[in-house]
Amino acid sequence: MTATPSVRVTRLRELQVEDRAALDRLLDCARVAHVGFQVDGHPVVLPTAVARMGDAVVVHGSTGSRWMRSMAAGGEACIAVTALDGLMVARSAFESSLHYRSAVLFGRLTALEGSAKEDALGAVVEHLLPGRAAELRPSKPWELQRTLVLAMPIERWSLKVSDGWPEDGEEDVAGDAWAGVVPLVERGGPPRPAPDLRPGIPVPLSVRRIAPGDPVSPGTQSSGAG
Amino acid sequence: MTATPSVRVTRLRELQVEDRAALDRLLDCARVAHVGFQVDGHPVVLPTAVARMGDAVVVHGSTGSRWMRSMAAGGEACIAVTALDGLMVARSAFESSLHYRSAVLFGRLTALEGSAKEDALGAVVEHLLPGRAAELRPSKPWELQRTLVLAMPIERWSLKVSDGWPEDGEEDVAGDAWAGVVPLVERGGPPRPAPDLRPGIPVPLSVRRIAPGDPVSPGTQSSGAG
Numbered sequence: 001m002t003a004t005p006s007v008r009v010t011r012l013r014e015l016q017v018e019d020r021a022a023l024d025r026l027l028d029c030a031r032v033a034h035v036g037f038q039v040d041g042h043p044v045v046l047p048t049a050v051a052r053m054g055d056a057v058v059v060h061g062s063t064g065s066r067w068m069r070s071m072a073a074g075g076e077a078c079i080a081v082t083a084l085d086g087l088m089v090a091r092s093a094f095e096s097s098l099h100y101r102s103a104v105l106f107g108r109l110t111a112l113e114g115s116a117k118e119d120a121l122g123a124v125v126e127h128l129l130p131g132r133a134a135e136l137r138p139s140k141p142w143e144l145q146r147t148l149v150l151a152m153p154i155e156r157w158s159l160k161v162s163d164g165w166p167e168d169g170e171e172d173v174a175g176d177a178w179a180g181v182v183p184l185v186e187r188g189g190p191p192r193p194a195p196d197l198r199p200g201i202p203v204p205l206s207v208r209r210i211a212p213g214d215p216v217s218p219g220t221q222s223s224g225a226g
Numbered sequence: 227m228t229a230t231p232s233v234r235v236t237r238l239r240e241l242q243v244e245d246r247a248a249l250d251r252l253l254d255c256a257r258v259a260h261v262g263f264q265v266d267g268h269p270v271v272l273p274t275a276v277a278r279m280g281d282a283v284v285v286h287g288s289t290g291s292r293w294m295r296s297m298a299a300g301g302e303a304c305i306a307v308t309a310l311d312g313l314m315v316a317r318s319a320f321e322s323s324l325h326y327r328s329a330v331l332f333g334r335l336t337a338l339e340g341s342a343k344e345d346a347l348g349a350v351v352e353h354l355l356p357g358r359a360a361e362l363r364p365s366k367p368w369e370l371q372r373t374l375v376l377a378m379p380i381e382r383w384s385l386k387v388s389d390g391w392p393e394d395g396e397e398d399v400a401g402d403a404w405a406g407v408v409p410l411v412e413r414g415g416p417p418r419p420a421p422d423l424r425p426g427i428p429v430p431l432s433v434r435r436i437a438p439g440d441p442v443s444p445g446t447q448s449s450g451a452g
Contacts, residue, residue: 046330092363092369137398173424182415186410187410196394
């Protein structure tokens with residue numbers, strides 16, 4: 001085994017961004033990370049909710065999850081956080097690409113305990129739905145006990161940002177094909193109240209901020225939540 | 227090293243879906259996969275465009291990419307494809323969760339050559355922007371030579387789908403907190419023509435389908451594409 005993987009981008013090096021603030025902006029808008037680690041020597045990737053807390057990224061899961069326990073065992077991990085911002089529509093398949101921001105962090109995950117654990121869980125809740133943490137009751141001791149919260153320090157990372165224009169050659173530019181970018185935008189749809197929601201409980205501010213539409217009327221919903 | 231990781235879901239087993247058609251639906255709407263593999267014994271995760279072609283998933287990249295070449299070397303890989311469909315807003319942090327579809331595939335990646343390689347690249351282009359393949363000129367031999375196309379057979383996989391309602395306990399349901407689901411929806415924003423687009427070239431049908439709005443007028447764009 002050699003030294004840990006280099007964080008120097010080798011392909012499309014001009015897209016590498018070394019600004020920590022740009023990394024934080026990506027981490028602070030991404031809800032999901034993909035964590036790579038090894039299970040009995042085999043590569044495994046697990047998607048999980050993610051949040052930044054200062055100089056660490058935090059993931060969490062159930063103590064009942066075998067893979068969460070594997071990650072907590074202290075082996076090396078790689079956390080990828082990716083935002084897809086658009087389609088780069090070029091005049092050839094070769095130049096066609098995506099607009100994205102892609103962060104990859106290397107390190108080891110450590111289980112948090114005590115108040116650090118509670119703070120990190122609060123950060124995850126608040127990150128996934130800003131304003132929600134203050135609307136919820138405090139966690140109960142048994143809930144905390146069943147939750148594993150893991151942190152990786154933001155130390156070894158690389159960030160690649162693709163936000164330019166297609167780079168078609170002269171011959172293609174002189175041709176008849178269109179080129180440009182289609183931005184991809186995510187938004188919250190109308191909130192769907194849970195079937196067991198007691199009548200008269202209004203949609204909270206946290207939800208209204210992300211999903212400004214009127215809630216779906218409980219009577220009009222199909223049986224599934226999806 | 228033991229046998230390869232089990233594809234039996236151990237946590238929230240009730241969310242496991244064994245229907246291959248459901249897997250295909252996820253693969254056919256996801257644009258990005260996260261590929262986990264090992265580089266000199268270290269776990270690495272690489273985000274990349276993905277497409278399904280029959281009973282295989284296909285990723286591609288530049289022959290100049292060190293990590294692409296590592297993946298092509300035939301070692302084991304794990305491909306994660308995740309769709310985030312919504313926020314599950316529960317009455318406690320503990321029950322708060324996400325609506326998602328998460329596929330994890332295990333296997334080895336093989337480089338495609340010849341017509342299989344061309345077909346796979348066409349599938350990727352068509353998948354990222356349906357209708358675009360027919361609008362583009364054929365790829366040139368040197369473009370194909372510089373592109374690495376890798377396929378993993380869809381054989382060992384698991385799919386987990388979270389699309390239910392919050393499962394708050396009686397005490398929380400009787401309380402004053404709201405619960406429900408906020409769907410997250412992605413859409414294409416107004417297309418942005420490339421600065422070097424020749425006047426008079428209309429927005430193609432493939433782009434209009436995904437981004438129905440009027441294109442941004444070239445004169446009103448800021449210098450960057452983002």
